[in-house]
Amino acid sequence: MQEKLRAFTEWVGGGRKLTQTGKLTLSDARALVALLETGDEIDPKIGDRVFRTKSSTELPGLNLIAEWAKAAGLVRVVKGRLLPVKKAAPLLKDSKRLWEASFTALGKMSEALFPKNYWYTSLVGEKFTLIWPALLRRLNSGPVPVADLRELAWEIASPYYEMHDPQSQRRMAGQDLDRLLTVLVRMGALELTEETATLTPAAMNTVRRSLGEAAPGEPIYQIRVTLQESADPVIWRRLLISPEITIDRLHDILVAAMGWENRHLHLFTVSGVLYGELSPEWDLDVLDEKKTSLAEALAQAGTAIEYEYDLGDSWRHDIVLEEILTAEEGVRYPVLVDGAGACPPEDVGGIGGYEHFRLVLADPEHDEHDEYVHWAGLESAQEFDPARFAFEAARRALASAE
Template identity: 45%
Template sequence: MPDVAGSDEIDLALPEQVQALVEWIGAGRRLTQTGRLTLADARALVPLLGTGDRLDPVIGGRVFRTRSSQELPRLNLLVEWAKAAGLVRAVGGKLVPVKKNAKLLSEPERLRAALFEAFAKIPSDAVVPSGWITSLVLPGFRETCAELRFQLASADWVTLEVLKSAVWADLAPRFVLDHLDAERLARLREITARDTAHVVALWRALGAVEADEGRVRLSEAVLRAVLAERGGAESGEELFRLRVMLDDTDPQVWRRVLVPASIRLDRLHGVLQAALGWTDSHLHVFTVGEARYGWRDPDFGEDIAAEDTVRLADIAPPGTIVGYEYDFGDGWEHEILVEAVVPAEPGMVYPRCVDGAAACPPEDCGGTWGYRDLRETLADPGAADHQEMLDWLGIEHAGQFDPAAFDVDAANRRITADWITRGTRGRG
């Protein structure tokens, strides 16, 4: 079986392979009764695209004739990927191009972004060939893609080993594995790591992931394109500059963020959570005057307008103060001032945090009064509950929690991770 992740033996880059495939299809190509490329077409495409698939392989001096295009994993992957991205579709026993998306073929960065966004929609057995020993990636393919996207967007650079561990930690609890002994469990983790690396290799071949000295990260160009497709800002677009202050905190917790003026309130909620450092574990509500916006739930109140139908620019022109309450138990009140309208700069990723100060309080610490008590307890090693608070925070000594700490780069990694994964990891 060819190494379908090995891009070194391929003449064309993966996006170029997809582009050449769609152009080759032309007005349409007949499919077999099982909906696959005919063998004759497959034999023409393997050398044309440089897929690296082996036709009529010779094993032990014996020729094994290729009898179906199904035996050519890289070619099958390209076809399924083009389908998932809406570049081609099967209609009436033929594979035909989708005219409305034809423009993508002449826009390399948008094509990469479209292919990257579509990856999780590919049938998993086209990405992880069925001839391989089955790992957790095959039944948990969408979850694998979501976790990898989140991890890659959350860090500037990350090692492949960290990604493998993150995927295993996410997938393993989803399956019943208690019947496996230590040896079989270790083998399952090993092949799950193999398939995780395979997915990352395909993203590298796509140009969506770049590597340096054993570490990987999302390509900035593809990241910008993905953000734009998901409602982020393009160069010159109007942005709102927001100053967000968490009430009654000392040191004062505040952030300055740039968001598209057209951002929906549900997406703004995600940006605020990420910029401040909250974990989106509780309910929230926006207020402008007497109007209230949030997640519509019969138990939440009938006077709440659905936040996913409202755009910030429609309710809060520059100079407006928007209230934002998070966690109705602890009652964290924020004041959002729409400071100004500014243009998006070329080459920048939006939404983004540009300034701020002080650490976000720990979740569920009891609101502003509880947070004040927590800091006083940490500052006094002789306090009766000093060790209890250390254990609750998961730290060994008080110096590991700095109320004044703020890292704008970490805030932006959280914002980006939230923006490109919200809706794919079990959140609305």
């Protein structure tokens, strides 16, 4: 596929005029179908009838390549013209980097992969931004039954829609998922049998890097995460983590390492600037955490940022870059190194509520003792030890957060 992307970008040359709707002209589309061998049929004949191709949008193979080149940052649209991106020129000469860019770009291509028409809207396409990362995390664990991937896509997409014919809609969602797997096979990202799907080594390396792993010899950050105002004991965790991850991925890692349940909104504060998940649930001026790397947030040893989980209870954490190390052979990052203190229960009311919770549990005669034991889902008050850090459980949670 990268060869087709390279050929398409070279064809764009100094620029190509687009239609008023921003699509390739029909004359250019006809030439590209032959040049790129997209598999599209111009003016298809069915029986004795010829159906004239009236727009490049009727050519799904060509559209996929054109949108892929845009998503990979090879070309862009400026004032009705398709132009090459000058900064991307080195990619065209580096097959490995071009492949990685094209693989990463897939996550932004829901409309091209699952085009809408007047009779059918793809559930997988509509929720692709949620399904794609979940698929990659599942595939990152090794060979996966294809049936499990279909089920995963259905479980993510189906709750958002009213199911008029669940059996048919489930079948069509499975067909859409199979179409995506076919694209991955064609680009060399997936090995597929009738029963299982397995990422190729190149795809596995790209996925693992996006999830926070690092190749031997690359920089690794040692960070310490401390829950502000926690005492007796101070609640903290130490992690080894790739600086190349984005800070939205850092959120997933922090939730797992600390022990939070990931049921609430969160924010990062970097040099006085707020970063978070762009959400209609709040009216705050925040920047997109998906576009900022940890290396940009923590530039050198000794620097710190703040992470707030649950804007109601306001659990604030200090994240300090303690040291910059080097990734070791055979180690999968991120790694939980050490820590102390139990994670407070969700929705306990912040630090003040947590102190009251501990006070009540410690006093069997307190009026609220039995109520709090029941609320926390405990068999007895002794079951919760604020000084106990369940290290192995936290490591398992971190591994499942991939």
